[in-house]
Amino acid sequence: MVPLRISFFNRSVYDLLPSNANLVRWGKxxxxxxxxxxxxxxxxxxxSSCxxxxxxxxxxxxxxxxLQELASVISTAEGKIHLSVFTTEGGVENGKQGRSQ
Structure with a gap:
């Protein structure tokens, strides 16, 4: 999955994802x-703008x-860190971080 994520990141930074505007530009x-x-x-x-x-x-x-994916990766990699972060409907962030014993 890592190469796919890197590819998505690069394509998004250089505006090479198949948005409708790009598909028109590419004649598709x-x-x-x-x-x-x-x-x-x-x-x-x-x-981010729609x-x-x-x-x-x-x-x-x-x-x-x-955020869930990041928490899962961190939790798996460290084996000790449990990270729970969420944003409420009003946009207020709430996070708890702790170490398991």
Whole structure:
């Protein structure tokens, strides 16, 4: 999985992900609009700017999934650290970190 994550990171940084805007630019699609909000769907739009995705909690879900994955990796790697971090619906962060005995 690590090479796939590195590839995704590189492609997102250099705007090479298959967003609708890129697919139009590459001649693979005719409409660059976002299926959720009808704005131009760029990589930035998909990853952090779609107002509809934000209002539906999609970014919060993705954020929490990333934190869960990080906590799992840290917990597995260390075997001693248990990390629980979450963000409430209002955006307030709450985290607890402890070491098991």
């Amino acid at each position: 699609k005719e409409d660059p609009s976002c299926p959720l909000c009808q704005d131009r769907q760029t990589t930035e739009h998909v990853l 107002k509809v995705a934000l209002s539906q909690g999609r970014y919060t879900w993705r954020h929490n999934r990333v």
